[in-house]
Amino acid sequence: xxxxxxxxxxxxxxxxxxxxxxxxxxxxxxxxxxxxxxxxxxxxxxxxxxxxxxxxxxxxxxxxxxxxxxxxxxxxxxxxxxxxxxxxxxxxxxxxxxxxxxxxxxxxxxxxxxxxxxxxxxxxxxxxxxxxxxxxxxxxxxxxxxxxxxxxxxxxxxxxxxxxxxxxxxxxxxxxxxxxxxxxxxxxxxxxxxxxxxxxxxxxxxxxxxxxxxxxxxxxxxxxxxxxxxxxxxxxxxxxxxxxxxxxxxxxxxxxxxxxxxxxxxxxxxxxxxxxxxxxxxxxxxxxxxxxxxxxxxxxxxxxxxxxxxxxxxxxxxxxxxxxxxxxxxxxxxxxxxxxxxxxxxxxxxxxxxxxxxxxxxxxxxxxxxxxxxxxxxxxxxxxxxxxxxxxxxxxxxxxxxxxxxxxxxxxxxxxxxxxxxxxxxxxxxxxxxxxxxxxxx
Numbered sequence: 001x002x003x004x005x006x007x008x009x010x011x012x013x014x015x016x017x018x019x020x021x022x023x024x025x026x027x028x029x030x031x032x033x034x035x036x037x038x039x040x041x042x043x044x045x046x047x048x049x050x051x052x053x054x055x056x057x058x059x060x061x062x063x064x065x066x067x068x069x070x071x072x073x074x075x076x077x078x079x080x081x082x083x084x085x086x087x088x089x090x091x092x093x094x095x096x097x098x099x100x101x102x103x104x105x106x107x108x109x110x111x112x113x114x115x116x117x118x119x120x121x122x123x124x125x126x127x128x129x130x131x132x133x134x135x136x137x138x139x140x141x142x143x144x145x146x147x148x149x150x151x152x153x154x155x156x157x158x159x160x161x162x163x164x165x166x167x168x169x170x171x172x173x174x175x176x177x178x179x180x181x182x183x184x185x186x187x188x189x190x191x192x193x194x195x196x197x198x199x200x201x202x203x204x205x206x207x208x209x210x211x212x213x214x215x216x217x218x219x220x221x222x223x224x225x226x227x228x229x230x231x232x233x234x235x236x237x238x239x240x241x242x243x244x245x246x247x248x249x250x251x252x253x254x255x256x257x258x259x260x261x262x263x264x265x266x267x268x269x270x271x272x273x274x275x276x277x278x279x280x281x282x283x284x285x286x287x288x289x290x291x292x293x294x295x296x297x298x299x300x301x302x303x304x305x306x307x308x309x310x311x312x313x314x315x316x317x318x319x320x321x322x323x324x325x326x327x328x329x330x331x332x333x334x335x336x337x338x339x340x341x342x343x344x345x346x347x348x349x350x351x352x353x354x355x356x357x358x359x360x361x362x363x364x365x366x367x368x369x370x371x372x373x374x375x376x377x378x379x380x381x382x383x384x385x386x387x388x389x390x391x392x393x394x395x396x397x398x399x400x401x402x403x404x405x406x407x408x409x410x411x412x413x414x415x416x417x418x419x420x421x422x423x424x425x426x427x428x429x430x431x432x433x434x435x436x437x438x439x440x441x442x
Contacts, residue, residue: 005057007067009124011076017117018081026084026117029336031327031354034110034126035426036103040135040316042419045410047141047403048109049171050133051099054126055390061090061125092118094385099394100174100403101380102410104365106426108355109321111381116328123323131321132164133171135313139289140175141407142314143306146293146417151178151303153194155285156311168311173396174403177310178303189396199257202229212242212251221248224283226255232264236271243277250277253302257285261292262299269300289314290417324350340369357381357426363409365426374429 020026039046063071068082077085092114103109110126112119143152154172157165169185179192186193197215205211212225221243227235236254243251250272256264261284272280281302289309309315324343329336340352357380358373359365365380373379384392394402407415414423 004062004064004067005060005125006063006121008057008128009121013121013124014071014076014081017121018077020117020120021081021084022078024332026115027332028116029114029329029332029334029338030116030119030325031338032112032119032123032323033108033326033350033355034112034130034321034323035106035108036320037322037348038105038320039422040138040313040320043138043142043316044414044416044420044423045138045141046103046134046319047137047175047406048097048099048101048103048130048134049137049174050129050167051096051110051384052394052396052399053133053167053170054129055384055392057125057129058090058385058388058390061122062088089388090118090122091115091388092122092385093383093387095381096384096392097380098382098402099399100406102363102406104425105422106351107365108357108367108381108426110323111354113354116325119325127321127323129167131318132313133167134319134321135316136168136171136310137175137403138319139314139316140172140177140306140310141403142290142417143288143293143304143310144176145407145415146290146297147304148293148297150293150301152176153178153283153303153305154180154182154310155305155307156309157182157307159308160311165311170396172306172310174400176400176404176407177306181305191396196224196255197226199226199229202226208235209238209242212238213245216242216246216251221246221250222252224253224255224281225251226257227268228256228258228264232256232259232268233271236268237275240272240275240277240280250275250280253281253283255283255285255305261286261301262296265296265299265301294417322348322350326350326352327354351428363411364424366429367426368429 063085068085071077072082092112095111097109112122154169154177156168165182166184169180169182169191170189173191179194181195183193185191202208202211208230215223225239227239239254240250265282268282283303284301285305288304288306325341327338327340329338342352343350353369355367356371356373357367358377359380360377
């Protein structure tokens with residue numbers, strides 16, 4: 001039996017919705033915003049990912065009869081609410097920063113406008129997808145910046161939940177990774193896939209040479225041989241010899257997965273060159289992250305494989321996004337005025353009112369509450385959903401290209417890999433930018 005995406009939520013979303021329906025407030029116009037109060041410790045910027053996955057989930061964002069029966073039997077909803085939800089469809093408008101956008105603390109990366117009930121029930125689904133994917137993409141983006149243009153393979157599938165592994169591969173690709181080892185991500189999203197052999201493959205043969213010959217016989221010399229199962233120097237000699245037997249000067253690449261990678265990479269490069277395998281690449285794996293890449297910047301390495309440190313968000317499994325009601329009407333009329341609302345709790349405050357966000361040419365980000373922006377600036381969010389229908393469907397390659405442009409435009413200080421504070425923060429418009437020198441934004 002399938003499960004609608006509307007059930008990918010916390011129980012209290014539906015207990016609140018039930019009360020709103022019973023009290024007649026579920027139809028009141030409202031605005032919700034998704035943002036991060038702060039970036040994870042040490043991060044200078046965030047990179048938004050997962051928007052495409054969230055929009056895909058809206059196609060199934062409804063309740064079927066079996067689910068409503070179960071919810072009623074569990075005491076989650078009342079009979080009146082079950083009748084309401086039987087014909088319910090998500091009808092809100094959503095504006096969002098394009099996927100692949102750089103964002104800052106307080107950037108309202110998603111804004112949901114519509115019925116109070118609609119915005120309420122979207123909270124958990126939106127947070128679970130965007131918190132996970134953005135954490136991965138933000139970690140991956142730092143690795144891309146640290147790699148110096150060397151290709152990076154995402155290899156974290158065995159470190160996370162099987163579905164999270166697919167999402168992580170997609171998010172890392174958005175951020176600029178070249179490929180993934182996860183086949184499901186390749187089939188579902190078109191992410192390029194790579195992978196050759198592990199230590200078990202070598203150990204399963206009578207000798208390392210036998211393993212290399214078998215791999216080349218099956219996959220040709222345009223393959224990567226893992227050379228550190230036993231002795232690296234002998235592994236290099238065997239790899240080159242096996243490729244020579246097949247008519248090539250060396251294998252396409254060799255992989256190192258252990259030891260002091262900088263020392264071993266230099267030694268391997270010298271060995272390969274001495275054997276005439278000048279075109280053979282060196283790829284390194286083994287707990288690679290942005291700090292390791294920075295330390296290895298001068299080493300003769302041609303590519304990286306990153307697993308645990310990217311799939312788990314480099315130690316930050318969430319981006320810290322929250323989802324808050326910022327405005328609500330006191331009547332169900334479509335044109336009813338919206339009343340700003342804000343949480344005031346210490347350390348968890350928010351700013352009430354629907355925000356219109358814009359950026360200057362230098363990337364400085366501000367917002368207004370009156371729907372206007374200064375001339376010469378650009379609005380950041382784009383329409384992604386109108387009346388419940390998705391209107392924004394860029395390809396994954398377009399998202400990836402956009403993310404690359406966002407990262408390239410970061411100032412040097414924001415691109416630094418060393419830990420630091422967020423480079424900037426979204427903020428209210430300065431007084432001198434207020435009207436009359438403004439233009440309206442719909």
